[in-house]
Amino acid sequence: MPVITVNWWKGNDRAARGDLVAGITDVVTRVSGCPRESVTVIVRDVELGHWGKGGRLADDRGPAGPRSSQ
Template identity: 40%
Template sequence: MPVIEVTLVAGRPATTIRSLLHELTEAATRALGCPAESVRVIAREVPPSHFCAGDVTIEERNRHHG
């Protein structure tokens, strides 16, 4: 049973997240040859203030490039 975990910055519409879950499930079934029912996909959303790259949070980056 494959488990795919994705961490995203919060703020995307639920329909976008649902599409991502679907596409990841489909990719796993194609690549691994397993049934969709066996694939688990977990999307975790974190606030922009809790996600950073290069010691700059997404919140800080958005403020400077807003």
């Protein structure tokens, strides 16, 4: 029973989360041979100000950010 946790920037819409969960589930079932029903994907939205990369907070890095339907 694989459990996959994804941390990504807050602000992605429901469609993006659904695509992510479906895609991860597809890969895990293909690689492991386990049934889709046994794959759990946990998606955690992280505020940009709580995410650091390269010594800087993500909200200081410019306009690149989450996908939304807007």
